Amino acid sequence: MQFIKPDININFIAKRYIAFVVSAVMILITIISLIIHHGPKYGIDFAGGTLIQIKFDAPTRIADIKTGLGNLDIGISSVQEFGDATDYEFLVRAKGSASISEDVSLKIEEVLESATSGQVEIRRVEMVGPQVGKDLREKALLAMFFALLFITIYISGRFELKWMLSGVMAGTLMFAVYILQLFAVSIPVLMAGALLVTLVLFWFLELKYAMGAVVALIHDVTITIGLFSIFGKEFTLPIIAALLTIIGYSLNDTIIVFDRIRENLRKHHKKRLDFILNKSINETLGRTILTSATTLMVLITLFIFGGGIIHDFAFAMIVGVLVGTYSSIFVASPILLAWQKRQRT
Amino acid sequence: MKKLSWRPVAVLIVILTAIVYVLPSVWPGVWPHKKINLGLDLQGGMHLVLEVDTNKAVEDAIERIAQELRSRLRKERVRVLALDRVHGTQISTRVVGKASIDQFYKTLDTDFKEMRILSESESDETLTVVINLPDQEAEQIKKLATDQALETIRNRIDQFGVSEPDIRNQGKNRILIQLPGIKDTKRAKNLIGRTALLEFKLLDETNDIGAALQGNVPPESEILYEDSQDPTTNRTTKTPYLVKKRTLLTGAQLVDARVQIDSQYNDPYVSIEFDKKGGRIFERITEQNVKKRLAIVLDDKVYSAPVIQEKISGGSARITGQFTTEQARDLAIALRAGALPAPVNILEERTVGPSLGADSIRKGLMSMCVGGILVMLFMIIYYKGSGIIADLALMLNIVIIAGGLAAFQATLTLPGIAGIILTIGMAVDANVLIFERIREEMNLGKTPRAAVDAGYSRATLTILDANVTTLIAALVLFQFGTGPVKGFAVTLSLGVLASLFTALVLSRLIFDYLLINRKIKSVSI
Numbered sequence: 056m057q058f059i060k061p062d063i064n065i066n067f068i069a070k071r072y073i074a075f076v077v078s079a080v081m082i083l084i085t086i087i088s089l090i091i092h093h094g095p096k097y098g099i100d101f102a103g104g105t106l107i108q109i110k111f112d113a114p115t116r117i118a119d120i121k122t123g124l125g126n127l128d129i130g131i132s133s134v135q136e137f138g139d140a141t142d143y144e145f146l147v148r149a150k151g152s153a154s155i156s157e158d159v160s161l162k163i164e165e166v167l168e169s170a171t172s173g174q175v176e177i178r179r180v181e182m183v184g185p186q187v188g189k190d191l192r193e194k195a196l197l198a199m200f201f202a203l204l205f206i207t208i209y210i211s212g213r214f215e216l217k218w219m220l221s222g223v224m225a226g227t228l229m230f231a232v233y234i235l236q237l238f239a240v241s242i243p244v245l246m247a248g249a250l251l252v253t254l255v256l257f258w259f260l261e262l263k264y265a266m267g268a269v270v271a272l273i274h275d276v277t278i279t280i281g282l283f284s285i286f287g288k289e290f291t292l293p294i295i296a297a298l299l300t301i302i303g304y305s306l307n308d309t310i311i312v313f314d315r316i317r318e319n320l321r322k323h324h325k326k327r328l329d330f331i332l333n334k335s336i337n338e339t340l341g342r343t344i345l346t347s348a349t350t351l352m353v354l355i356t357l358f359i360f361g362g363g364i365i366h367d368f369a370f371a372m373i374v375g376v377l378v379g380t381y382s383s384i385f386v387a388s389p390i391l392l393a394w395q396k397r398q399r400t
Numbered sequence: 401m402k403k404l405s406w407r408p409v410a411v412l413i414v415i416l417t418a419i420v421y422v423l424p425s426v427w428p429g430v431w432p433h434k435k436i437n438l439g440l441d442l443q444g445g446m447h448l449v450l451e452v453d454t455n456k457a458v459e460d461a462i463e464r465i466a467q468e469l470r471s472r473l474r475k476e477r478v479r480v481l482a483l484d485r486v487h488g489t490q491i492s493t494r495v496v497g498k499a500s501i502d503q504f505y506k507t508l509d510t511d512f513k514e515m516r517i518l519s520e521s522e523s524d525e526t527l528t529v530v531i532n533l534p535d536q537e538a539e540q541i542k543k544l545a546t547d548q549a550l551e552t553i554r555n556r557i558d559q560f561g562v563s564e565p566d567i568r569n570q571g572k573n574r575i576l577i578q579l580p581g582i583k584d585t586k587r588a589k590n591l592i593g594r595t596a597l598l599e600f601k602l603l604d605e606t607n608d609i610g611a612a613l614q615g616n617v618p619p620e621s622e623i624l625y626e627d628s629q630d631p632t633t634n635r636t637t638k639t640p641y642l643v644k645k646r647t648l649l650t651g652a653q654l655v656d657a658r659v660q661i662d663s664q665y666n667d668p669y670v671s672i673e674f675d676k677k678g679g680r681i682f683e684r685i686t687e688q689n690v691k692k693r694l695a696i697v698l699d700d701k702v703y704s705a706p707v708i709q710e711k712i713s714g715g716s717a718r719i720t721g722q723f724t725t726e727q728a729r730d731l732a733i734a735l736r737a738g739a740l741p742a743p744v745n746i747l748e749e750r751t752v753g754p755s756l757g758a759d760s761i762r763k764g765l766m767s768m769c770v771g772g773i774l775v776m777l778f779m780i781i782y783y784k785g786s787g788i789i790a791d792l793a794l795m796l797n798i799v800i801i802a803g804g805l806a807a808f809q810a811t812l813t814l815p816g817i818a819g820i821i822l823t824i825g826m827a828v829d830a831n832v833l834i835f836e837r838i839r840e841e842m843n844l845g846k847t848p849r850a851a852v853d854a855g856y857s858r859a860t861l862t863i864l865d866a867n868v869t870t871l872i873a874a875l876v877l878f879q880f881g882t883g884p885v886k887g888f889a890v891t892l893s894l895g896v897l898a899s900l901f902t903a904l905v906l907s908r909l910i911f912d913y914l915l916i917n918r919k920i921k922s923v924s925i
Contacts, residue, residue: 056782061843108756178756180585182749187449191882198880205872213865292885293815296877300822300892303873307829307866314862342836346829349778353771353825357818360770362763364441365818372822 059341067336067384068329068392074385078274085281095280098289099181101195103188104132104150107163108179111143115171120145123170127162138363144178195295196242200249202299204228206306207253207269214264214313224256267390268309271382275305279375288367297371304350305379308343309387315339316388328395332388340384347380407909414901415796418803425806436805438580439813441884442761444754445580446588450553450744452573457545457742458538459488465512465533466491472511478503481526490518490532501527545741546573553577553592553744555737560591560730574747585751587730595699595743596734598651598672598719600685603693603705604642612642620645624695626702629722641702643695648685650739653678657735659728660718668728669720672735679715687711698731750883764817772798772824779828783835785924789910790831793902797827800898801891810894813887823895826870830903833866834859835925848923849915856908863903871896 089095099106109120117134124131130150137144147163167175183191207228212221231252235245250273257266276298283290315335323331351373358369425435440447466485473480481494495504504527508515514537518530533541546569553575554567566578582588604621612623626639656673674682685694686708695705696719703721723731776794779787801820805812838855846854871893878889914920 056784057839061840176753176755178753180749180751182746184745184747186451187748194880194882198876201880202873202876205876206869209868209872213868292881292883293818293888296815296881296885296888299873299877300870303870304826306869310865310869311833311862314865338840342833345782345832345836346826349775349828349832350822350825352774352778353767353821356771356774357767357821360763360767361818361821362760364760364814365764368815368818 057341059344061338061341063337063340064333065337065340066333068333068389071385071389071392074381074389078278078382078386081278081281082274085277085284088281088284092284092287095284095290096287097188097192098291098294099148099183099188100291101188101192103183103185104148105183106179106181107147107149107177108137109145109147109163109167110176110178111145111171112174112176113143115143115145115173117145119171120147120167123167124163126170127166138366144363191292193242195292196246198295198299199302200242200246202302203246203253203269203272204249206272206302207265210268210306210310211257211260211262211265214268214310215262217262220260220262224253224260224262227256228252263391263394264313266394267387268306268313270390271309271379271387272302272305274382274386275301275375275378278378279371282374283371288370291367293365293368294371297368297375300372301375301379305375305382307346308380308383311339311342311346312336312383312388316391329392332392336384336388343380343383347376350376407905407912411906411909414800417807418796418800421803421806422799425802433806434809436802437809437811438757438761439811439816439884439887440578440580440750440757441752441814442757442812442817443580444752444757445578446582446585447748447750447883448577448579448589448592448746449570449748450549450575450577450593451747452546452549452575452740453743453745454542454545454573455488458533458541459485460742461541462489462491462533465515469493469507469512472507473504476503476507478507480504486530489538490530491515492528492530495527495529497525501525504529542573546575548741549744550575552738552740556591556733557588559733559737560588562588575744581754583754587726589746589749591730591734593744593746594734595740596651596731596737597699597739598654598735599647599697600649600682601647601695601697602644602689603695604644605692607642609640609642613640617642624697624700624702626705631722639702641695641705643697643702648694649674649678649681651735652739653681654735654738657732659725659732662720667720668723668725669718670723670728670732670735671716671718674715674717676715679713682715682717683711683713760814761817764814764821768817768821768824771821775824775828779831783831783925786831786835786838789907790828790835792910793831793899793907794824794827796906797823797895797898797902800901801894804894804898805890808890810890811887812891813884815884816887816891819888819891819895823892823899827895827899827902829866830859830863830899831907833863834903834907838923839925842923842925848921852911852915852923856904856911860904863900867896867900 117136120134121131124134124147131147132150133146133148135146135148137146164175164177208221208225211224212218215221228249232245232249235248240248253269254266257263257269279298279301283294288294312335315338316332319331319335323334354369354373354376357365358373361369420431421433423430424433428435463485466483469491470480470483473483479496479500481496483491483493486492493504495501501522508531512531514533515531516534518532520527520529522528550567550569557565557567557577557579562579562582564580566576568576570576577592579588604618607618607621609623612618612621617623621642621644623640624643626641627636628639629636651672653674654672655675658671659668660671661668690708690710693705693707696703696717698719703719719731772794776791779790779794781787783790798820801823804810834855837859838851841851841854842848874889874892874896878886878893881889911923915923
């Protein structure tokens with residue numbers, strides 16, 4: 056069986072301007088959404104606070120829970136249904152931490168049992184103090200930063216087979232980060248700075264494949280963050296894990312296409328670059344789609360059957376894999392073409 | 401002529417090792433190796449991060465030094481106008497008179513050598529000096545406080561009876577505690593978090609408590625309260641006591657603390673036993689203060705303030721109060737384990753009930769089975785015979801991940817299960833790449849064997865690259881992640897390595913066996 060015939064020939068490169076517009080619009084929407092929502096919506100891992108998961112043995116209305124909890128002065132910020140509707144599970148969020156966590160879960164149990172006249176089970180309590188939240192936020196950003204750094208160094212060495220240059224890259228990057236640190240800038244600024252330095256370095260060192268791959272990467276992560284922001288989903292530790300995995304995984308498709316481009320460049324060195332790019336994308340199209348498809352299969356089962364705690368993680372991964380597949384065809388390869396135009400002028 | 405190549409040997413060793421490690425988890429007791437560790441989110445339990453208030457430890461040390469300095473100067477007849485602890489960790493003194501000043505410096509140089517002079521100024525024969533502890537000493541006290549707190553908490557938890565607790569330092573002054581399977585979380589938190597500083601202090605009976613409550617507290621005394629609850633109305637009342645600041649005896653001199661039941665009222669109380677030195681001190685206190693009231697203070701709360709009727713020798717005392725048997729038991733544990741050198745605050749708490757953990761396992765396994773079956777069916781439909789080889793590789797992949805988890809004693813968490821599920825989807829990717837390449841080569845007219853050869857050799861580098869990037873992300877996550885997320889990093893890394901092995905070594909071996917030994921003429925792909 057074969058979905059994608061070997062002789063398939065879609066002119067992807069000709070459609071690159073449409074793709075650029077689509078990508079630009081999506082990134083713009085991400086930025087607008089982040090501005091409207093005042094940055095990413097942090098879950099309690101990063102913002103601090105208390106989260107309590109409760110389960111009733113019979114259908115219960117959110118309004119009843121809210122009025123029940125209203126009698127308690129613990130700064131309840133939201134009550135929300137959680138998981139499958141048949142589980143009668145809810146998430147209660149409170150702003151405070153530490154001081155109120157003492158026996159807050161016990162109180163909640165008592166209050167709710169009297170308010171809803173049913174059995175209540177406290178299934179999960181998570182309390183994160185503001186200091187720990189700040190630490191975790193810093194750690195998460197550092198993890199993203201280092202993942203990007205190492206992957207950048209690896210692909211700049213591997214894609215171009217210029218490990219010397221990659222060493223220079225690494226050295227310059229470390230130096231740039233060190234200088235930035237001296238000014239005690241916040242980590243998001245540090246990351247933005249490091250990425251900027253990376254792209255400028257790629258430009259001057261003429262590492263075009265690495266440039267394409269990293270731009271595609273930033274594209275994927277940005278759009279995933281944007282969709283999270285639009286849907287009002289929270290950033291938690293597992294979501295950071297998902298973003299990091301996307302960074303690693305979305306490169307797979309790009310690597311497949313780029314390897315083929317290099318192979319074809321050797322075979323058909325007389326042909327125009329846009330022809331070779333198109334040929335390579337078409338030849339590897341089956342792989343690109345199949346590898347993403349098998350991963351999507353398990354992610355969708357995880358999304359459906361995995362339960363509430365893992366729901367958002369699966370969502371982030373699904374978005375990341377879809378966007379990653381799109382970007383390896385429509386973002387990474389056309390950048391090579393843009394590069395060639397630069398050299399000609 | 402067949403050569404014994406390394407491939408079959410390597411495959412056999414890896415598979416057998418994995419099975420050896422996995423078996424105890426599937427079939428407990430088959431041989432003595434531990435089962436796969438389940439994280440707190442899967443088996444239920446409590447995760448706590450505490451912060452030791454080390455600044456308080458330094459302040460306490462300074463306070464002790466200030467008291468010592470005060471009594472020493474009094475003994476040397478130095479005229480001291482003021483001697484106070486200021487800004488938390490500094491001692492400020494004012495000394496008057498030439499002779500006094502000389503004697504002050506002499507005392508400071510001989511008996512308080514470790515103190516650092518921050519500032520000194522002299523005018524009209526009045527010397528004002530501010531001293532504190534050098535930073536190095538202060539750091540030492542902080543470190544000691546954290547270590548001691550860790551040791552004390554470990555003792556308490558051991559006596560509380562939790563199976564396989566994990567208690568360790570985290571950073572400079574934090575303590576990470578993991579208590580799997582614990583149910584009464586509130587009680588555990590109370591036991592761990594209480595300072596349990598037991599002090600015996602005399603009541604200040606010469607001054608009026610009423611005046612003190614108006615804000616007129618004598619400098620040598622302080623107001624402490626006794627909480628008592630009316631059993632019928634459930635109302636708490638606070639009774640104030642005017643207590644002398646000086647501590648006569650602390651719980652540090654304890655050798656034992658036990659729960660006893662009062663035979664008369666059937667109330668539980670905690671009987672304590674002092675060591676030899678403590679017993680002597682207690683005897684002297686009671687001897688010198690007959691008919692006075694002695695307050696038993698625990699964590700700055702008065703538990704009782706009985707009148708000393710006569711000299712008590714033998715070195716034992718009792719703490720009464722409104723205890724339930726459980727509370728008395730926990731208090732006894734805390735006293736036996738000793739007081740925390742400084743108060744602790746809960747920074748992070750995550751509790752998962754056992755039923756939620758079981759639910760998570762069920763849902764995780766469910767998604768794993770459904771996802772796995774979908775992928776395997778897809779591979780068979782799409783690649784026919786070769787799909788079966790890929791599926792075989794996939795199944796072994798999962799066995800290897802499980803074996804790796806057991807071998808490294810890593811912890812399986814809910815995100816960890818998600819990592820395994822993700823690996824199922826990603827592991828076949830390598831086979832897809834190889835199979836697509838083989839198809840391509842066969843379309844070019846190559847023989848099956850040549851096509852398989854070319855397919856593997858051309859796809860290998862691409863597969864390595866694609867997996868290295870994922871591995872980099874996973875390793876970074878392992879370095880920075882905590883708890884459940886770390887579990888994800890572990891299974892993802894194991895999964896990437898296992899899928900490299902199964903795709904590049906194992907499935908290749910099967911192809912070679914079929915093509916060379918079985919001399920199969922066509923590849924079902």
